[in-house]
Amino acid sequence: DVKVTQSSRYLVKRTGEKVFLECVQDMDHENMFWYRQDPGLGLRLIYFSYDVKMKEKGDIPEGYSVSREKKERFSLILESASTNQTSMYLCASSITGPSSYQETQYFGPGTRLLVL
Amino acid sequence: AQSVTQLDSQVPVFEEAPVELRCNYSSSVSVYLFWYVQYPNQGLQLLLKYLSGSTLVKGINGFEAEFNKSQTSFHLRKPSVHISDTAEYFCAVDSSYKLIFGSGTRLLVRP
Numbered sequence: 001d002v003k004v005t006q007s008s009r010y011l012v013k014r015t016g017e018k019v020f021l022e023c024v025q026d027m028d029h030e031n032m033f034w035y036r037q038d039p040g041l042g043l044r045l046i047y048f049s050y051d052v053k054m055k056e057k058g059d060i061p062e063g064y065s066v067s068r069e070k071k072e073r074f075s076l077i078l079e080s081a082s083t084n085q086t087s088m089y090l091c092a093s094s095i096t097g098p099s100s101y102q103e104t105q106y107f108g109p110g111t112r113l114l115v116l
Numbered sequence: 117a118q119s120v121t122q123l124d125s126q127v128p129v130f131e132e133a134p135v136e137l138r139c140n141y142s143s144s145v146s147v148y149l150f151w152y153v154q155y156p157n158q159g160l161q162l163l164l165k166y167l168s169g170s171t172l173v174k175g176i177n178g179f180e181a182e183f184n185k186s187q188t189s190f191h192l193r194k195p196s197v198h199i200s201d202t203a204e205y206f207c208a209v210d211s212s213y214k215l216i217f218g219s220g221t222r223l224l225v226r227p
Contacts, residue, residue, distance in 0.1 A: 040219055042122075042220050092159075092160075
């Protein structure tokens with residue numbers, strides 16, 4: 001079974017702190033994604049990566065950055081946390097299908113971040 | 117750009133009753149559609165997906181969905197729900213290496 005793990009289930013940080021969220025997948029997937037999930041808004045894509053050291057902005061990249069130094073690990077960084085970044089953060093990974101369509105994304109359990 | 121609309125934010129239903137969760141997408145030349153489920157305090161997992169072929173797609177846990185190109189819909193159905201089906205359900209469409217998700221529908225199954 002594919003396994004996607006996230007470093008923390010719950011995290012409490014203070015405004016202005018630098019925050020690192022780590023995600024690791026064990027299935028050699030090329031693609032990795034970071035989403036935030038907020039009530040009534042569904043999942044919104046922050047950043048994704050289709051290869052090591054490659055990254056693409058998603059729909060809401062402002063205030064975030066990412067790092068992918070190894071294929072299995074994709075980190076989300078909040079350079080200076082703010083209260084409006086309080087949310088559930090979900091990581092996912094996938095392979096790319098033969099016609100470039102999106103294969104199934106496998107999700108981690110999520111990190112619930114509270115910024116005070 | 118692709119978009120997905122889930123008009124129902126919450127659907128209450130009694131146990132063993134049928135249920136339909138609605139999903140509409142913006143039209144495109146080709147479209148790949150997905151339904152994911154999120155149980156409380158968990159990540160999302162795939163229920164089913166439509167890539168091509170038969171418009172009726174069967175998924176896990178007795179769910180199925182029908183792709184309707186003329187109505188740009190991909191509604192999810194189950195003939196008889198269980199308490200354990202209580203969860204949030206997300207419809208999604210593929211859009212160039214990304215998935216665009218709807219806002220989700222919370223299914224509440226009551227005894």
